[in-house]
Amino acid sequence: MIKKKLAIVGIVGVPANYGGFETLVEYLLDLLPKFYDVTIYCQSSSYPEKMDTYKGAKLVYLNLKANGVQSVIYDSISLWKSTKGFDYILILGVSGAISIPMIRPFTKAKIVTHIDGLEWKRDKWGAFAKRFLKFSESVAVKYSDSIISDNKHIYDYVKEEYNADSHLIAYGANHVSYVDPIPYKKKYSFITSPYIFTVCRIEPENNIEMQLKVFSENDLSFPYVIVGNWNASDYGMRLYEKYSTKKNVILYNPIYASEELNVLRSNCHYYLHGHSAGGTNPSLVEAMYLGLPIIAFGVNYNRETTFNQAIYFNNSNELYLQLSKLKEYDRDEMSGVMYKLARKNYSWKAINKQYVKMLKSL
Numbered sequence: 001m002i003k004k005k006l007a008i009v010g011i012v013g014v015p016a017n018y019g020g021f022e023t024l025v026e027y028l029l030d031l032l033p034k035f036y037d038v039t040i041y042c043q044s045s046s047y048p049e050k051m052d053t054y055k056g057a058k059l060v061y062l063n064l065k066a067n068g069v070q071s072v073i074y075d076s077i078s079l080w081k082s083t084k085g086f087d088y089i090l091i092l093g094v095s096g097a098i099s100i101p102m103i104r105p106f107t108k109a110k111i112v113t114h115i116d117g118l119e120w121k122r123d124k125w126g127a128f129a130k131r132f133l134k135f136s137e138s139v140a141v142k143y144s145d146s147i148i149s150d151n152k153h154i155y156d157y158v159k160e161e162y163n164a165d166s167h168l169i170a171y172g173a174n175h176v177s178y179v180d181p182i183p184y185k186k187k188y189s190f191i192t193s194p195y196i197f198t199v200c201r202i203e204p205e206n207n208i209e210m211q212l213k214v215f216s217e218n219d220l221s222f223p224y225v226i227v228g229n230w231n232a233s234d235y236g237m238r239l240y241e242k243y244s245t246k247k248n249v250i251l252y253n254p255i256y257a258s259e260e261l262n263v264l265r266s267n268c269h270y271y272l273h274g275h276s277a278g279g280t281n282p283s284l285v286e287a288m289y290l291g292l293p294i295i296a297f298g299v300n301y302n303r304e305t306t307f308n309q310a311i312y313f314n315n316s317n318e319l320y321l322q323l324s325k326l327k328e329y330d331r332d333e334m335s336g337v338m339y340k341l342a343r344k345n346y347s348w349k350a351i352n353k354q355y356v357k358m359l360k361s362l
Contacts, residue, residue: 005085006036006359007109009078010092012066013042014054017256019201020171020282021092021116027172029055031352036088036359041078042066069129071095083107088359090114094133097140104143110362113140114148115158115166116279138162145362151279153300167358170280170305172348173289179263188264190250194222196295196323197268199261199283200275202228202236207274207297209239210316216246220323222269225250227261266290270311270326273302280305285346291339293331295322309337 008025016022025040032038033056044050044061051059060081064074075096082089083106091097091113100111115137141147141158147166149155155168181191196215200206208226215224230240230253244251255261265271271287273296284305287294296302298312311329313319 003035003037004087006032006038006088006090007078007082007086008038008040008057008090008092009082010066010075010096010114011040011042012046013059013061014040014057017046021114023175023282024092024171026055027175027348028352028355029057030348032355033057035356039082039086041081043074072098075099079103082109088112088362091140091144092116094136094140097136097143100139100143110145110359111143112146112148112358112362113144114150115140115154116150146358148358149279151301152304154279167354169351169354169358170346171282171285172351173282173285173342173346174348176258176262176265176286176289178266178290179259181263181267184260184263190223190225191263191267194269195250196222196224196270196272197227197264198225198272198274199227199255199265200273202230202232202239204235205275205277207276211272211274211319212239212243212246212249214316214319214323215248216243218320218323220248223248223250224272225252225264225268227252227255227264229254262290265292268292269331270295273297273310275299275302277301285342288338288342289346291335291342293329293334294338295319306338307341309334309341 011021011025012019014022014026016026038057039060040057041060041062043066044063050061053059062074062077064070066074072095076099079096079099080103083103086109089109089111093116094113097113141162141164147158147164149158149166149168150170152168155166158164158166184191202208230236230251240251243249265287271292271294273284273294275281276297276299279301294306294310296306296310296312298314311322313322
């Protein structure tokens with residue numbers, strides 16, 4: 001049987017190094033190539049070795065940046081390259097969605113857009129960029145054959161804002177695993193004592209500054225460890241310069257070795273998740289799958305993802321109060337609840353099947 005052809009656009013590429021959509025595609029490739037002939041568009045500068053294929057998918061490289069302002073051009077060119085010879089185009093994110101109406105007359109492909117986490121609400125964008133991304137989102141919903149929402153809150157938003165139905169498909173998390181801390185004790189001296197941990201992009205809407213301030217200005221009995229891309233922006237570099245020498249704060253640059261990242265995650269006392277925008281965030285569902293008790297910023301996305309079973313805060317005062325009374329919570333019970341929820345709702349096998357089912361429904 002001849003497989004139908006699927007193009008995936010909107011990511012830096014695979015193998016995944018960093019980022020939610022990259023991780024999503026990495027694990028979709030465990031199943032999708034069995035059903036479809038998959039092509040993925042990748043950012044050339046991120047892959048000097050230029051593999052032709054990966055996990056059964058064909059890779060095509062573009063000499064443009066997949067993030068920031070250039071992402072609009074990167075996604076648009078990827079879309080135009082996908083007009084011929086494909087049965088399905090999966091667009092991850094809305095930055096290139098303004099090209100969808102333009103490519104419509106030139107392709108027979110069914111277009112599916114994953115609208116991500118209401119990108120236009122993110123603090124890192126200025127007023128013009130926010131308006132553009134909101135417009136792009138509306139174009140994506142109007143001109144795509146199908147929309148994917150990764151969170152019940154976004155699913156409800158699409159229905160309310162555009163009177164449109166979407167496919168509710170979350171992320172998987174069962175690629176993470178517990179790592180014994182003892183071999184890493186020399187490198188990370190704090191690892192067998194209680195510490196609070198975060199891994200994320202260093203962006204304003206992730207409330208990094210608020211969290212760093214609370215730990216550095218108060219007398220808390222455990223350190224705060226963050227892994228993030230500090231050097232990727234002026235904002236990140238400013239925070240690193242200001243807080244890297246403060247007490248109770250330990251900052252690391254991105255860690256791409258999964259075992260090393262997992263040893264820091266899986267042995268923390270609590271996982272702190274400050275994201276205020278986005279849908280089902282990968283680092284949050286991964287923390288749940290590791291059975292970590294979670295302290296999360298109290299927006300609807302995070303409450304939906306954790307089924308209202310985490311500890312929540314909405315400002316620096318609330319965060320300090322929650323951190324001050326952690327001994328009052330049953331940490332083991334919270335840990336068990338998070339793991340059960342993740343195992344039931346965030347397995348890659350189930351999510352792969354949902355993507356196949358969604359494509360077949362078109």
